[in-house]
Amino acid sequence: MNRFVSVTCIVIVMSAAGSVHCPSANAQSLTQTLKSESLDTLTREAREKGNAIRGAILFTQQNLACTKCHGPGVDGKRFAPDLTVMPDDVTDAHLVESLLLPSKTIRKGYESITVLTNAGKVVTGRLMEQDADSVTLQVPSFELPRITINRDDIDTISPNIISPMPDNLMDQVKDRSQFLDLVRYLMELNETKRKDVAVAKSASHQSIRPELFGEVLIKEFNCAACHSDDAAQSQLTAKSAPLLSWSAGRISPEHLARFIADPLHVKPGTTMPDVMRSLNDDERQAAATEITHYLVSLSDRSFATTPVDAAAAQRGGELFHTVGCVACHSPRDESHVETLAESSVPLGPIADKYSTSGLVEFLKDPLQSRPSGRMPQMKLTHWEATDIANYLMSDHDEQGARSESSFDLNQSLAKAGKTRFDKLRCAACHSSPGHSSPSSGAKPTSLPLAEVNRNNGCLSGQSGPWPMFDLSPDQTAAIQSALDNPQRKLSTPDQVAVTLTAFRCVNCHQRGELGGVSDERNPHFQTADPNLGPQGRIPPTLTGIGAKLNPQWMRQVLASGRAIRPYVLTRMPQFGINNVAHLVDDFAETDQLPEVQYADFQDETEIKKVGTELVGTSGLNCIVCHTFQLQKSANMPAVDLTEMAERLQKKWFYHYMRDPQRLSPNTIMPSFWPGGRSLRADILDGDTNLQIEAVWQYLLDGRQARTPRGLINEPLELLATDEAVMLRRSYPGIGKRGIGVGYPLGVNIAFDAEQMRLAMIWKGKFADPGGVWRSQGHGNVRPLGDSLMNFAKGPDLDDAERPWQVDEQRPPDHHFGGYSLDEKMRPEFRYRFAEVDVHDRFVDTVDEASGQPYLRRVVSLTAKSARGGLAFRAASGKSIVQVDERKFRVDDRLTVQIDQDHDGKIAETTDGQQLTIPLAIEQSPTELTLEYRW
Incomplete structure (x- = not known):
């Protein structure tokens, strides 16, 4: 084999015998091969x-x-058929041809334009x-914007x-067999073309009706604090003001004075009236x-400020933009400028308002100070709340600090203040010591809402x-619209719509035509597993949720934020069960599915045995x-099967299994019973209902x-024998441009070709590729040993004074140039930084x-002219200790030794420390030699 070809044969040890094909450097692609047949x-x-399964x-x-x-699309309009x-008129041959020659026949109505x-x-x-x-186009990129x-x-x-379908799309499948599947x-x-079936019926509004929005606002501004409201029949609780006994000592007295004097100016958009x-x-x-x-x-608590922790603030910024805060509050740019202020819940001058410790307490459990739940509990740990608090406090000034409060309590003024x-x-x-709670104490003193003069008062x-x-003009009009209805009796679907709007559930969830993630906020809904597509990052639809979830499970979701989708980074908030408990019954009353004829069976043990087979790889491969x-x-972390029967209603399960996309538009779950016909005619005589029942009984x-x-x-295990072995696949913390190398002496590395760095080093066994081979290339290689x-991320070689600000992308001044192999198939990586x-x-x-084996690393640098001001990172870790003049110990596990011509420096980073070596190229080539020992 040509030693400069980037394909290396490897030895595989596994439980079942298998063969390894080592293609030649100029082999045809799979698409080209298939087209030749x-x-x-x-x-x-x-x-x-x-195999259809x-x-x-x-x-x-x-x-x-x-x-x-080819999914459901937006507003019923798919990007593809x-x-x-x-x-x-579609034939078997047409399907083959469409995959290999997609441009030969384009379905009318699905043509593209430029x-x-x-x-x-x-x-x-x-x-x-x-x-x-x-003109509006849908473009064929990641999210089909x-x-x-x-x-x-x-x-x-x-x-x-x-x-728009790529001509070489079939190169993405592993082999000819997968193409045939x-x-x-x-x-x-x-x-087995799908037949129309009835789906869950839910409240469906293009947007919430004005009179319903008015009901939301009447509760939001707590109009009943002044006006009796006997006509209202809403289950929505009024938004209560913050508990003052909690606020004292946690909020800056100076801010309190400014806010009380002029709340509408200090915090535009506040529900606190002047x-x-x-x-x-x-x-x-x-x-x-x-x-x-x-x-x-x-x-008795005194207000005290603390300096902002810059490292915590950086982490907090990432959390703020991923866990769900920006579903309601505005995202911020690098200068802390709110980018969607007009359509967001205002935070106001939060760094002027709180102490850091007070803000941490509030973020950990907002319900203790605001029990009406408009600011929900986001299930933040103490350290997550600390990070977000530091982030929100860091926009006060460039130093991230402010002067101490000079407030001195005056008891005479306090007595006058109580009056x-x-x-x-x-x-x-507001509730406060010495005063009754708003709900039982202060009685309305003005006219009933139904009798207010709207030309002379709050409106x-x-x-x-x-x-x-x-109040904006739209808000005023909505409240007036609500008051124009003398009965103000809400149907159950309207109760649901009002509650979901008040608690802003519709900022994340869609129910019918109400709500859903907006285009502006869509990028901030992230996932831990991109393989799942939109369902891996967008919170699930609430359409038909009352027919889907068992009431007990739904109560747990609402009461404690119980979640089954750990890959969705946006968290399910907790609004306080007393505020939203009525939704359990309201959803159940509103959402109904057509009746289902469940399959009968005689032997429970036997039917569960068949269900086990269907769920496994010999059945439907669930x-x-x-x-x-x-x-x-091995493929992706889709919803855990273990709790499925506890979570779902049986009727919904039957409907969903027959046609997943109808009930869950974002799902990538395939239909194993398309049109009601089973893909496994050999199991239970192909009886669709009986197969679904078997799976249900198993669950x-x-x-x-x-x-x-x-x-x-x-x-699986890759072994290096007399030669090194390489595996170019996705590695944890690296991504798909990882290059793993296992050396015959039992030392191993993973090189990041995206960021030009040594990303991993370990000893012993090399790697298990099962994560990528068993999952059609979507998993990770698992280092063994x-x-x-x-x-740490970021290129090893960089400018000492102006290094690249590390992110997940490719450094703009670094370019990977491939590698060559020596006689033992050991790679020499080639890349360029600037010149x-x-x-x-x-x-x-x-x-x-x-x-004992160790790794020697030789870095050769060449430039057309002298170049100074370079730095090379040899290693990084939580702690690095200098053992002697040229030897350093990383995390008490790995020793790095530098050659006699260079010196190492220990530098502090946000995540720990790194060992860097100043470099200057005075003659070419300049060499740096490092030794890594365990």
Whole structure:
């Protein structure tokens, strides 16, 4: 074999015998190979040899993106045709041809166009909407975004004869056998076209009706604090004001005084009214000062500030933008400027308001100070709350600190403040020691809501002896719309819509046409597993949820935020069970599914045995994707099967198994019973209902269910014998551009070709590739052996003064140039930084004194002219200790020794320490030699 070819044969040890094919450097791609075969042969063998079950699983894989493009789409408009309802003239041969030659026949209505703008920008996609003013295209990129272009900005529009489906898409499957499996599944879909079925009926509004939004606002602004509201029949609890006994000592007295004096200016968008609008400026300031002293007197706790922790703030920024905070609050740019302020719940001058410790307490459990639940509990740990608090406090000034409070409590002013507090009827909304709770104490003193004069009061927008609210014209109109209905009796679907809107559940969830993740906030909904597509990051739909979840499970979700999707990084908040408990019954009353004829069976033991078979790899292969008893599948961590029967209603399960996409539009779950016809005609005589019943009976055993076949796989192991072995695949913490190398002496590395760095080093056994080979390439290679060291991200060679700010991308001034292999197949990596060419070589060596293997790394740097100001990172860790002049110990596990011509420095980082070596190229090549020993 040519030693410079980047393919290396490897020895595999596994429980079952297998063969390894080592392709030549100029081998054809799979697509090219398949195109060279006759259409008749591929069609015949797909029907005879293809496995529809395996094909169904391939259909869901992210690299093929079948479900992304051929899925339900937006507003019922798919990017590509619905493969469950193919036209009658589609043949087996047509399916094969469509996969290999997608541009040969493009379904009418799914053609793409190219728009050239006046500015020279080219946009290609499917035409979704057009009118006299604009054209909207859906473009074939990761999230299939829609782009609207004004007609005035368009130069030309031209049709395309090339399909958006890539011509070489079949290169993404592993081999010819998988291609035949995929075709066989499509054949099944074509033969058993889906019939229309009824789906869950739910409240469905394009947007919440104005009169319902008015009901939300009446509770949001707590109008009943002043006005009796006998006509209201809403189960939604009013938004209560913060508990003042909790706030004292945790909120800055200076902020309190400013806010009380002028709440609408200090925090625009606040629901706190200005109750002193009738006072002149001096009187307002005096009243605010007195009330502030009264509030501070409610606690012995003193307000104290602490400096912002920069490292914590950086972590907090990432949490703030991923756990769900920005579903309601505005995301922020690097300068802390709110980017969606107009459509977000305002935070106000939060760094002026709280102490860091007070904000941490609030974030950990907002319900203790605001029990009405509009600010929910986000299940933050103490350290997560600390990080987010530091992030929110860090926008105060460049130093991240502020001066200490100079407030001195004056008891005389506090006594006067209590009188002011009573006179202004603050206790109508706020609870505090010595005053009754708002719900049982302060009685309404004004007219009933139904009798208010809207031209002379809170809704008039004019100043007077009434509270002044910061109401927009739309809010005013919505409240008036609600009051125009004298009965104000809400149906159960309306109760649901009002509650979901009030608690902003619809910012994350969609129910019917109400709510859903907005385009602006969509990028902030992240996942730990991109293989799952949108269902891996977008919270599930609430459409039909009352017919889906068992009431007890739903109560646990609402009460404690119980979750089954750990890959969705946005968390399920807790609003307080007393605030949302009515939803359990309301959902159940509103959502109904058509009746189902459940299958009858005679032998429970036998039916569960069949269910075990169907769930396993010898049946429907459910276990390939689903977690079971907390043990992850090889393919992706889809919802755990263990609790499924406890969670789901049986009727919903039957409907879902027959047609997953109808009930869960974002799902990548394939249909194993398309059109009601089973893909496994050999099990239970192909009886669809009986097969579904068998799976259900198996799931009923929950944690006592037998382990299905295929869950436990014997590990694979790559061995290096006389030569080094390489595996270019995805590695933990590296990604898909990882290059693992196992050396004959039992020392190993993983090199990151994306960021040009030594990412991992370990000794002993090399690696288990099962994570990528068993999951169609989507998992990770698992390093074996011991003493694994993970090094920090970012390139090893960089500018000493202006290093690249590390993220997940490729450094812009670094370029990977491949590698060459020596006679023992050991690679020498080649890359460039700016004008410096680097050859980075690792050689396994035996220490003569101890007989132990170690790695020698030789880094050769070449430049056309002298270059100084470089730094090379040799290692990183939590702690690095200098043993002697040139020897350093990393995390007390790995020793790094530097050659005689260079010196090492220990530098502090946000995550620990790193060992760097200053470099200057005065003559080319310049060499740096490092030794890594355990």
